[in-house]
Amino acid sequence: MAAAETLDKLDKAILRLLQADGRQTYDVIGGQVGLSASAVLRRVKRLEDAGVIARYVALVPPESVGLGLTAYLNVRLEKHSETHKRNPMDLFRGAVQTWPEVVECVALTGDMDYLLRVVVTDMAHYSRFMMETLLRHPSVQDCKTSFVLDRVKATTALPL
Numbered sequence: 001m002a003a004a005e006t007l008d009k010l011d012k013a014i015l016r017l018l019q020a021d022g023r024q025t026y027d028v029i030g031g032q033v034g035l036s037a038s039a040v041l042r043r044v045k046r047l048e049d050a051g052v053i054a055r056y057v058a059l060v061p062p063e064s065v066g067l068g069l070t071a072y073l074n075v076r077l078e079k080h081s082e083t084h085k086r087n088p089m090d091l092f093r094g095a096v097q098t099w100p101e102v103v104e105c106v107a108l109t110g111d112m113d114y115l116l117r118v119v120v121t122d123m124a125h126y127s128r129f130m131m132e133t134l135l136r137h138p139s140v141q142d143c144k145t146s147f148v149l150d151r152v153k154a155t156t157a158l159p160l
Contacts, residue, residue: 007052010035012160014043015052019157022056059156067119069126070148074112077139088139089113095137101129112144 007015013033017024026037026044033040047053062070077088092114096105104117120126134140 007160011043011047011052014040015047016157016160018044018053019160062119066121069120069122071118071120071126072146072148073116073118073134074108074144075114075116075134075140076111076142077113078141092137092139095139099129099133101125101133112142 010033014029017029017032026040029035030037030040035043044053062068075092077092079088093105096102096114096116101118101120102116103119106115107113108115118126118129120129130143130145134143
């Protein structure tokens with residue numbers, strides 16, 4: 001079921017409903033898609049087993065827990081390392097997993113290697129993260145930051 005072609009209309013409808021509210025009961029979902037609760041359960045289990053549904057989470061607005069500053073950081077890594085060292089990208093990928101301020105990290109094409117989404121309490125927290133963590137990492141060569149002024153659209157739902 002890795003390919004999108006294996007998802008039928010009912011699977012997509014169930015996924016849309018779960019993306020909107022992952023706590024809906026199978027009865028409610030079934031009523032909206034025209035299936036019994038047990039049929040919805042079977043389909044959801046199949047989607048989970050196939051990895052189409054990876055996990056269930058609670059979405060927490062950062063500001064509601066005191067994380068008032070979001071920044072996007074373009075990071076460029078050094079391209080060469082000494083032969084006894086690990087690849088700079090491997091070192092960076094490992095380190096980024098341990099930094100709680102980084103809530104998303106993606107590899108990019110173009111001039112920069114990675115884009116990080118960083119969520120912190122305030123500018124002082126951002127400054128500490130930059131000076132004590134990111135810029136001290138031996139693989140980091142350059143970094144450019146953009147701060148979020150306003151969230152125009154924020155969704156986790158995929159367009160199914």
